[in-house]
Amino acid sequence: MPFREINAKMVEATVVPGQKMYSQRGAMLAYRGEVSFTPNIQGGQGGVMSMIGRRVAGESTPLMTVEGSGTVMFGHGGHHIQVINLSGDTLYVEADRLLAFDGTLQQGTMFMGSQGGVMGMVRGQVTGQGLFTTTLKGHGAVAVMAHGGVIELPIAPGRDVHVDPQAYVAHHGDVRNKLSTALGWRDMVGRGSGEAFQLELSGNGAVYVQASEEKL
């Protein structure tokens, strides 16, 4: 079920019977037709175990299930919305940035420490993203929120991309990320350039970067 962008800050989704979709609770702006919104205490798919998993991981943004037939418009907080189409690969995104996504996508939680070991855990702390992140896998569309527009940067072997952790939104594909530091004596004496920590992304895929250093 594709999302149609109405303007930069609003998307419209078509809901057909038998196909669920999930959205952040309270993100509905308007709808046409017979559509029902059910709060989802499990916070997504996967039953009670994954609900507990998400609670523990702190990735439990309240979601609601959208069902019925009609069209629904989504938007939240005046944030810019980027629609990302997945075709079999995995999208890594923070739960609070998720606006809406297809019910056909498989939702999961990933432990950041599993990528890069201790440095991966430090990474989560430094970037303020926590130790866990949400993954979405399969075929379908995802609407992701960002402050002030998003640019997509391709990542290819031999073409690593470095991203300011505060401006990082999401990435998909077969991408490894690690925290790289450029700490020098200047940072110690308070004369840093403000770019001491960067996320280094390498592999094959794309990263989405927002035009702002502000979190949502």
Next chain:
Amino acid sequence: MFRLQGSRTLAVDLAGDAVKAKNGSMVAYDGRMTFKKMTGGGDGLRGMVTRRLTGEQMSVMEVTGQGTCYFADRASEINLVSLHGDKLYVEASNLLCTDAGLRTGTTFTGLRGGASGNGLFTTTVEGTGQVAITSDGAAVALRVSAQYPLFVDPGAYIAHQGSLQQHFQSGVNFRTLIGEGSGESFQIRFEGEGVVYVQPSERNTIGGDV
């Protein structure tokens, strides 16, 4: 080489050369980059002292390397200005990125600065090259010629270039004094030949309240 990626992200292609950018404004890069803070706004010792004294402080980093570097600042719109030996007057807070070859300095603005909430001094950029300035909302560039002077709300002014004289004028009358002012009691009048950049948003100014 500056280009815009969307309206809020600036992409700069570097091939071993350098640009000066606002501290901490990098959002992403590919290739190899180094970031170095320039003490005192990169104007040298004299400029540093001037900036300290005038309060027109600016923290700037020098970016050198090979590849593409992306800059953005709090989701504000970015405008590109090309300079060909002329001078751009801009507030330090609106200056995002300049070619390394451009000289920056400070200048006295007179009464306008006090009313626009920007302080009495402003930053100048001089030379040949490109400058990226930020604005709250997409800025318009308004041409000023000898016959057509331009009046600008001090809170919406962001930059100007060319040979312009600016005068500060007030429309304070008895209505303002009894609290029935229109909120447009102060304006800057630009005369001469040049371009003024105006943003569709107003900073909080003393003039805006009366």
